[in-house]
Amino acid sequence: MDKLPSKDALLAWIRENPGETSKRELARAFGIKGADRIPLKRMLKELEESGEIRKDGKHIREPGALPPVSVLRVTGPDSAGDLWAEPAQWDSDDPLPRILVHLRAAEPALGEGDRILARLSPSDAEGVAYDARLIRRIGHGPRKVLGLYRQTEAGGRILSLERGAGHEWTVGAGERMGAQDGELVEAEQTGPRDRLGLHRARVTARLGDPSAPKSVSLIAIHAHGIPDEFPPEALAQAEAARPIDSAQGRDDLRHLPLITIDPSDARDHDDAVCALPDPAVDGGHIVWVAIADVAAYVRPGTALDDAGRERGNSTYFPDRVVPMLPEALSADLCSLHEGVDRPCIAVEMKLDAAGRKTAHRFVRGLMRSPAALAYEQVQAAIDGRPDDATADLLEPVLEPLWAAWRAANAARDKRQPLNLDLPERRIVLAEDGSVRSVAFRDRLDAHRLIEEFMILANVCAAETLERKHTPLLYRVHEEPDPEKIEALRETASAAGLSLAKGQVLTTKSLNRLLDQAAGRDEAELINLSVLRSMTQAYYAPQNFGHFGLSLRAYAHFTSPIRRYADLIVHRALIAAHGWGGGAGKHRDKLSELDIERLDATAEWISATERRSMQAERDTTDRYLAAYLADRVGSEFAGRVSGVARFGLFVKLDDTGADGLVPIGTLGDEYFHHDRDAQTLMGDRSGRIIGLGQRALVRLTEAQAVTGGLVFELLELEGESLPRASRPVGRPTRRAPGRAKAKRIAAKKKLKRRTRP
Incomplete structure (x- = not known):
């Protein structure tokens, strides 16, 4: 009986040896034999009744403890690339333990929902x-x-x-x-599939009426896996x-006067x-760009x-914003509100009379904006129509x-960045969430002014951090693929335009x-x-230049409220200058952890940016379809915007909405698809699309x-499509030489038709 361990010693053994906790193994560990096992069983019974241990088959464990070999469900990687899992079965009322895989x-690579058998050890x-x-x-993990x-x-x-897609799943009662x-x-x-060929599924969340206000963006948020709730710790x-x-x-x-x-x-x-x-330079200018000092808070x-890193960026929908940071920061403390003192990181840039930047310096400051103005408001003032807010500022x-x-x-015109002119759609919603109107945003000089000064500030950030040999994230835009440029040349040629060959491609x-x-x-x-x-374009710790802006080095510095890349650049500037001024001296600079995972961060936030862009685009498409749903049967003017083997896409003039014309509706003839020329050609009529x-x-369907x-x-081009009498079938076989000659003739014919 002297060998009977104390309760504390017994609990310590169970805790430290999770693989050896059956009654027999416990008795062997403490040298207990024969009748002495009865008091051991009694002690274990008391510990179980008091909730200090629990039985797991033949083994005895602490409450909330997992066996050394367990079945786990992978919950997926986090933004740092670490892979996490949770128990496949969990009977305790305690929170699920965090398990690092x-x-x-x-x-093999593991994904969210995968079930694995794993060997566990307590982590320090x-x-x-x-x-x-x-x-x-x-x-494998279940398909979402x-x-x-x-x-x-x-x-x-x-x-x-x-x-x-047309996919369906069956759901049990x-x-x-x-x-x-x-x-x-x-x-x-x-x-697996049932006798009807359909997979089974179980509902995990009810999201409500799909036609209800704000459901459009909710669909995109769930479909693309955009986090829309902050952890309690972050909110706190x-x-x-x-x-x-x-x-x-x-x-x-x-x-x-930073407005x-x-x-x-x-x-x-x-x-x-x-x-x-600039008093020191005849015709020169001193330009200040001040950016909210988000690093002081995050x-x-x-x-x-x-x-913030998990989201990577804010995502913008017509009815809501999914912000990168909680609103207590994004809409308040980190927002440069009018008449309120706000911390900032600012760059002073000196321009000569020709607009060339001759010098710049960064400071960590405190500012107070005298006015918060809108683009249209500022443009009206410059055009001679100031209002009460802009009259004294003009x-x-x-x-x-x-x-x-x-x-x-x-100076920008001499640099020759890519000068695209693409209208931006603006969807205006009514109070009930329905689409009130669809229009195109005006492109004002006020927009161009802010855009150019932000570009200059971003260039300054990249140059400063390079000069100070501080790690950073560049905004990279590499040269286009030669095959895509050749396709562009084909499109230009078909429109009667030219893109010269045999030279180094430049934005010029x-x-x-x-x-x-x-x-x-x-x-x-x-x-x-x-x-x-x-x-x-993407983010990288290495500098590969920015082709579109025609810049050697470029970094994002100007939007740390809504882009994590900018926050990293702010921290790099703080480290490079040795600034204090945050919640604790030097605690807000670029950390060793930031530097260690710079490659992973670049890859992650490039992916979250693409995720947001696709979600925003899908939402716009859904709003446009909803807007046009009650106009099914109406006729619209547009232009062919895409050609595929299954049909063609037409972009409408008044809304910019894209829709499909299925190839089966084009007539009772076979249409050849030329991928290189991006055309469809009727094999009987010779019509080129x-x-x-x-x-x-005519709109026939709006989902x-x-x-x-x-x-x-x-x-098409003011003419109705000719109809062939032969039903659609396999294309007429032609000798290869004749087919090639016909394609060349088709391209020349299309070029003549589109030439002014």
Whole structure:
């Protein structure tokens, strides 16, 4: 009996040896034999009744403890690339333990929802309960489904919201989570195909009426996995933040007339500008750009920082914004509100009379904006129509800004950045969330002024950090792929324009093409084609230049409220200058963790940017489809904007909406698709359908939930399509030489038709 351990010793053994906790193993560990096992069993019974241990089959564990070999469900990687998991089964009322999965190089990549058998060991890392090593994967993660729930006589169905997919899933009676017919739901695929060829799924979330106000953007948020709720810790940190209204440790910039110029409905103001004549240079200008000092509030390694990095950027919809940071910061403490002291990081730039930047310097300051103005308001003042807010600012503030911008714009014209002219759609919603109107935003000089000064400030940030040998994230835009440029050359040729061959491609040569198209019917087509030929801009710790802006080095510095890349650049500037001024001296500079994961951050936020762009585009398509839904049967003028083997796309003139004309509706003849020339050619009529041609279409279908529009082609270039008598079938076989000659003739014919 002397060998009976104390309760504390017994609990310590169970805790430290999770793989050896059966009654027999415990008795062996403490040298207990024969009748002495009865008091041990009694002690274990008492510990179980008091809740200090629990039985797990033959093994005994602490409450909330997992066996050393467990089945886990992978919850997915976080923004830092770490892979996390949770127990596949969890019977405790305690919070789920955080399990960090460590994969070896040869082991398979795991995704969200994968089930794995793993060996666990308690972790010493803060916030991590267990470290897991993969034994084997025992199941792949369920496919996520977003769709409409339909209740039929045969049971529940989910119809996919993916445009043109036509997918369906069956839902068992006990797996619909109370979903009602016509409701928007989120689900996961749970089983193989049934006898009808449909997969099974179970509803995991009910999202409500898909036609209700704000459901349009909600669909995009869920479909693209955009986080729209902040962790409680991040919200608590944002709410606990206090204004920085002291200039101690900062440059006092409150004497400068730094005004904000934003859209009229902007909720946050993260940049302010002013300009002054340079007394030291005849015709020179001093331009100040001040940016909200977000780094003073969002420090590396905090919950706020993790939440901002996970989102990567703010996402903007017509009815809502999913901000990168909680509103306590984005719409308040980090917003440069009128008449309020705000911390900032500012750059002073000196321009000569020709608009060339001759010098610049960064400061960490405190500013107070005298006015928060809208683009239209400022433009009206410059055009001679000032209002009460701009009348007193016109001569001392606005006119010096315009003078500096005209000089900077002249220097910009010499640099020759890519000069695309693409109209931006503006969707205006009524109070009930329905679309009131669709129009195109005016492109004002006020927009160009802010854009040019922000570009100059971003260049200064990249140059300063390079000079100080400080790590940063560049905004990279590489040269276009030669194959895409060749396709652009084909499109230009078909429109009677030219893009010269045999020379190094520059933005200047592309601008010459855009100038040729200006004022012609093909102008929008050529601008879109040039845009499509470009590579996707992205973030990288290495500098590969910015082709589109014709700049050697470029970084994003001017929008840290809505872009994580800018926050990293702000931290780099703080580190490079050795500034204090945050919530704790030097705690807001670029950290070792920031530097260590710079490559991962660049890749991650490039992906979140693409995610937001696609979500915003899908939402716009859905709003346009909803706007046009009650006009099915109406006729619209437009232009062919895309050609594919399954049909052609037409962009409408008045709304910019894109819709599909299925190839099966073009007539009773076979249409050959020439991918290189981007044309369809009727094998009987010889009719050529190509990019940029004028079209009259009838709207036959508008699916607000998916954003899909379907058109019937009525006229092309003012003529009706000829109808062949032969039914659609396989194309007429031609000798290869004849087919090639016919394609060349078709291109020449299309070129003649589109030539003015």
